Each structure stands twice: as structure tokens, then as C-alpha cells.
Amino acid sequence: MPHTQQPQTQELTVDVVVIGGGAVGENAAQYAIEGTDLTAVIVEGHLLGGECSYYACMPSKALLRPLDVAGTSADVDGVSPARLDHGGMLERRDSFVSNYDDSSQVEWAESAGIQVVRGHARLVGERTVRVDDAAALTITARHSVIIATGSEPKVPGEFEGVEAWTSADATGVVEVPERLAIVGGGVVACEAATWLAGLGAQVTLLVRGPDLLSDNEPFAGQSVLEGMKTHGVDVVFNASVTSCRRENPEATGLGKIHGGTVQLQTTAGDFEADEVLLATGRAPRLGDLGLDAVGLTPDHVLDDDLPNSLHAVGDASGDVPLTHWGKYRARVVGAKIRAAATGGPEPFVAEYAPVPQVIFTEPQVAQVGPTEATAREQGIEVVTAEVPYNSTAGSALLRNDVPGRAKIVVDGSTRCVVGATFVGPEAGEQLHAATIAITGQVPVHVLRHAVPSYPTVSELWLRLLEELPGEMRRPRD
Numbered sequence: 405m406p407h408t409q410q411p412q413t414q415e416l417t418v419d420v421v422v423i424g425g426g427a428v429g430e431n432a433a434q435y436a437i438e439g440t441d442l443t444a445v446i447v448e449g450h451l452l453g454g455e456c457s458y459y460a461c462m463p464s465k466a467l468l469r470p471l472d473v474a475g476t477s478a479d480v481d482g483v484s485p486a487r488l489d490h491g492g493m494l495e496r497r498d499s500f501v502s503n504y505d506d507s508s509q510v511e512w513a514e515s516a517g518i519q520v521v522r523g524h525a526r527l528v529g530e531r532t533v534r535v536d537d538a539a540a541l542t543i544t545a546r547h548s549v550i551i552a553t554g555s556e557p558k559v560p561g562e563f564e565g566v567e568a569w570t571s572a573d574a575t576g577v578v579e580v581p582e583r584l585a586i587v588g589g590g591v592v593a594c595e596a597a598t599w600l601a602g603l604g605a606q607v608t609l610l611v612r613g614p615d616l617l618s619d620n621e622p623f624a625g626q627s628v629l630e631g632m633k634t635h636g637v638d639v640v641f642n643a644s645v646t647s648c649r650r651e652n653p654e655a656t657g658l659g660k661i662h663g664g665t666v667q668l669q670t671t672a673g674d675f676e677a678d679e680v681l682l683a684t685g686r687a688p689r690l691g692d693l694g695l696d697a698v699g700l701t702p703d704h705v706l707d708d709d710l711p712n713s714l715h716a717v718g719d720a721s722g723d724v725p726l727t728h729w730g731k732y733r734a735r736v737v738g739a740k741i742r743a744a745a746t747g748g749p750e751p752f753v754a755e756y757a758p759v760p761q762v763i764f765t766e767p768q769v770a771q772v773g774p775t776e777a778t779a780r781e782q783g784i785e786v787v788t789a790e791v792p793y794n795s796t797a798g799s800a801l802l803r804n805d806v807p808g809r810a811k812i813v814v815d816g817s818t819r820c821v822v823g824a825t826f827v828g829p830e831a832g833e834q835l836h837a838a839t840i841a842i843t844g845q846v847p848v849h850v851l852r853h854a855v856p857s858y859p860t861v862s863e864l865w866l867r868l869l870e871e872l873p874g875e876m877r878r879p880r881d
């Protein structure tokens with residue numbers, strides 16, 4: 405980590421102060437000042453670029469991609485199956501996290517006119533932030549302070565004192581455990597099970613509920629379960645951990661095995677492992693931020709009940725914890741701050757924007773907008789269409805065996821798509837067409853005139869639109 409220049413003075417006044425330099429904080433600072441003479445500081449306590457760059461999205465996807473390529477090579481006639489190189493996979497990860505060196509991000513920030521200050525920041529008054537209690541730097545914001553402190557893993561009580569792995573250890577894996585227990589059935593659990601099994605661990609997934617990826621369409625979790633079984637992952641449902649003990653727990657370092665054998669008692673039986681990974685969700689990081697010094701609590705942040713000069717973005721705000729979503733909201737917040745500070749026009753903000761997500765499992769799960777079940781809960785007049793992912797010539801060309809399904813959720817009253825799910829090889833690349841259709845509120849009779857090329861997977865759109873009731877082929881009377 406380079407030591408970026410600390411300001412010479414102990415008092416600093418700028419227009420905007422951002423606490424936390426993850427991808428979201430960086431975007432907020434950039435949009436708050438771009439094209440103006442406004443000044444911004446980001447205070448970062450660890451690495452500029454945050455979780456996504458070093459411990460979450462980038463390293464996980466760097467590890468998953470070789471598995472995807474190898475899996476495809478083993479399932480396309482005319483190609484010899486590729487051999488995985490475990491050491492090479494870890495080197496690829498190290499390269500994508502720049503060996504945990506954030507110099508290039510600091511360079512980017514400085515080139516965008518944003519000053520980077522190192523240290524832990526706390527609010528000490530209205531529009532005033534102190535960096536590290538002992539140090540003397542106090543920063544005053546003329547206009548706004550933005551909280552972009554991210555989130556931290558939830559550690560259930562049963563795991564206290566065990567030195568269990570968190571997702572950072574899984575993405576930063578150095579020593580691959582021979583037997584790995586993963587607790588959780590959500591996104592981190594499913595993605596981490598995929599790359600750690602790919603690296604040679606014997607993975608047991610302990611899921612407290614009856615399914616995987618329960619926030620998605622049910623066929624998503626089922627397809628991912630099949631994929632896991634193919635790769636030798638043992639998935640145990642209805643397995644709530646009641647106690648966890650470990651011999652000689654020790655903080656040995658990121659991605660190293662943190663002590664002796666782990667004994668887990670669960671409602672589905674007892675398990676022994678060499679390491680246990682907690683994938684039990686994350687919580688906004690709002691402690692030790694000085695909220696009380698300005699008469700606020702974490703609930704004020706989560707309820708967006710903040711003074712005009714204080715904003716929260718990204719995981720810290722309690723909004724959907726995804727990088728692209730946090731960055732989108734940060735662009736909006738930044739642009740609004742810029743408009744208020746310069747007297748410029750208010751930015752256009754769409755009334756509604758759907759949240760997309762791609763889960764990089766085998767097969768991939770790509771979803772935008774509500775599932776059928778959520779749409780029904782929202783009172784939408786739901787019409788759905790669903791087809792197998794292999795129902796186009798383009799998808800059949802991808803692999804010998806193409807798993808998965810595609811589904812759209814249409815609002816019968818507006819006849820616009822409100823949600824879509826694609827589960828299958830390279831499904832992530834199918835998603836943005838759906839996001840555009842939903843955001844643009846294109847009625848399905850018009851969408852039928854968006855012609856997908858032959859032979860591509862996008863022809864799933866033809867199949868899906870053909871599945872809808874015939875009267876939807878015309879404008880509504």
C-alpha cells in the first residue's frame with residue numbers, strides 16, 4: 405500500500421468529504437465534482453477500491469472464470485478438455501487484485517481531482533470529519549459528507565472464537581482446505597463452493613433452509629444444485645449449526661487455514677472439517693463512525709433520515725449490496741450534490757430502475773427485477789413465460805449439454821416486462837437486454853420487433869414472447 409500524501413495542514417476544508425473509498429465512494433466523489441471547480445477528499449482506512457476490488461467481486465470472478473472455460477472445454481465435441489492449473493488460478497487472482505496494492509486506484513483518484521487521505525474517519529460535528537483520533541487532521545466539508553463505509557460479514561454467535569473464514573479468506577485463498585464446510589445457501593456460499601471445489605477442496609455446504617439461492621426463481625437454485633453435485637459438492641439442507649468448536653483457533657492470515665480441525669453440530673447431523681467458511685450475509689458498516697457525535701444512530705442512515713449535508717451510499721446505506729447498484733446510486737447522489745453546490749440543473753433521475761444481478765455459478769444465474777413470487781406479493785397482475793435455455797439453435801451450440809431455463813415476468817396491465825431470469829451457460833450476458841426492456845418500459849408487442857440474430861442465445865427472447873398469450877401480440881385496446 406503506498407503512503408499517499410497526507411495534507412500539510414491539520415485542518416482541511418473541501419467541498420465534499422467521502423468516508424470510505426470503495427467503488428461506490430469513488431463514484432460518489434467523482435460525480436460530485438466532475439466538470440466543476442469543486443474539491444473532494446476520500447478518506448480510506450485500508451485499500452482504495454474497497455471490498456469489490458480486493459476481497460469480493462474481482463478476485464472471486466478471477467477464480468471462477470478458469471473453471472467456466474475448463475467446464476466448457478470438457479463439454480464441447482471437438483475440443484480436448486482443458487486441465488486446470490490451481491497455482492495459475494491463484495496467480496490470476498493475485499494479478500486481478502494487483503497483489504493488494506492500490507497505487508493505480510490512487511492514481512485514478514488524483515487524476516480525477518480527488519484527494520486521498522489515509523486513516524479511519526469519524527464524524528465529529530455537522531459536515532466535520534476527524535481522521536484517526538490521535539492524529540490531528542480535521543476535515544470540514546463546505547457542502548456534503550458522504551458515508552460509503554461498505555459492509556462487514558455477519559458472524560453468528562455459534563462461531564465466536566473459532567476464527568472461521570469469511571468471504572475475504574475464500575477470495576484470498578492461499579491454503580486450500582482438504583475438507584471445507586460452508587455455512588449458508590446464498591450467493592457467496594454458492595460462488596465460493598464453486599471455486600473452492602474447483603481448487604480441490606472437498607466442500608460440504610450446510611444450508612439452514614430447504615433450497616439454494618432462495619431469493620431467485622426456484623429453478624435457479626435447482627440448476628445450481630445439479631451443477632454442484634456434478635462437481636462433488638455435498639449440499640446438506642435444513643442444517644442449522646447449533647455449535648462449532650475448533651482445536652487451536654489462530655489468526656494465521658488471509659486465506660490460510662485458521663487452526664485445527666473444526667467440529668460442527670447441526671440439526672442435520674455432525675460434521676468435521678479443516679476449515680469453515682461463513683457465508684451468512686453482510687451488515688452495513690456503521691459502527692465506530694461517530695454517528696452519535698452528530699445525534700444520529702445507524703437506523704437514521706438505514707431509513708435515509710439524514711440531514712441535508714449528510715448522505716449514505718452503497719452497502720453502508722442498507723440499499724441492495726451490489727457494486728453496480730451502489731455505483732448507480734452514488735452517481736445520482738453525486739450529481740445531486742454537484743447541482744446543489746453549483747446551482748446547476750437537477751440531474752434527471754428515473755422514477756424506477758430495476759436491480760440486475762449475475763451469480764457466477766455453474767450454470768450462471770442472471771436476474772433482473774422481481775421474481776414471479778415477488779411480483780405477486782407486490783400486487784402486480786402477473787403473466788409469465790418460461791422456456792428451457794437450450795431451446796434456441798444458439799444455446800444448443802454452446803455446449804453438448806445445456807442446462808437451465810429462461811423466464812420473463814410481465815405486468816398484464818401494462819404489458820411490459822418487469823422481471824427476467826436466465827439460468828444457463830453465459831446467462832450473465834443475456835441480462836442487459838432484459839434490463840433495457842424493463843427500464844425503457846417497452847410493451848411486449850413492440851419487443852417482438854427487436855429481432856435477435858440467428859443463431860444466438862438471444863433468440864430465447866423469441867421463444868419467451870411466443871409463449872405469452874396471443875392477445876399480447878397486439879397493442880392493448
Ligand SMILES: Cc1cc2nc3c(=O)[nH]c(=O)nc-3n(C[C@H](O)[C@H](O)[C@H](O)COP(=O)(O)OP(=O)(O)OC[C@H]3O[C@@H](n4cnc5c(N)ncnc54)[C@H](O)[C@@H]3O)c2cc1C
Nearest residue numbers: 424426428449454455456460461525554718719725726727
Ligand atoms: C465474496 C463477494 C463477492 C461479491 N461479488 C459481487 C459481484 O460479482 N458483483 C457485485 O455487484 N457485487 C458483488 N459483491 C458485493 C460488493 O462487493 C459490494 O456491494 C461492494 O463492494 C460495496 O461497495 P462499497 O463501496 O459500498 O463498500 P466497500 O467496497 O466495502 O468499501 C468501503 C470502504 O470503506 C472503507 N472504510 C470503512 N469504514 C471507514 C472509516 N470509518 N474510515 C475510512 N475508511 C473506511 C473500507 O476500508 C472500504 O475500503 C460481492 C461481495 C462479496 C462478499
Ligand SMILES: NC(=O)c1ccc[n+]([C@@H]2O[C@H](COP(=O)([O-])OP(=O)(O)OC[C@H]3O[C@@H](n4cnc5c(N)ncnc54)[C@H](O)[C@@H]3O)[C@@H](O)[C@H]2O)c1
Nearest residue numbers: 560588589590591592593612683684685686725762763764
Ligand atoms: N455475484 C454477485 O452479485 C455477488 C456475489 C457475492 C456476494 N454478493 C452480494 O453480497 C451480499 C452477501 O452475500 P451472502 O451470500 O453472504 O448473503 P445472502 O444474504 O445472499 O445469503 C446469506 C445466506 O446465509 C444464510 N444464513 C444467514 N444467517 C445464518 C445462520 N445464522 N446460520 C446459517 N445460515 C445463515 C441465509 O439463509 C442465506 O442462505 C449479498 O447481498 C450478495 O448479493 C453478490
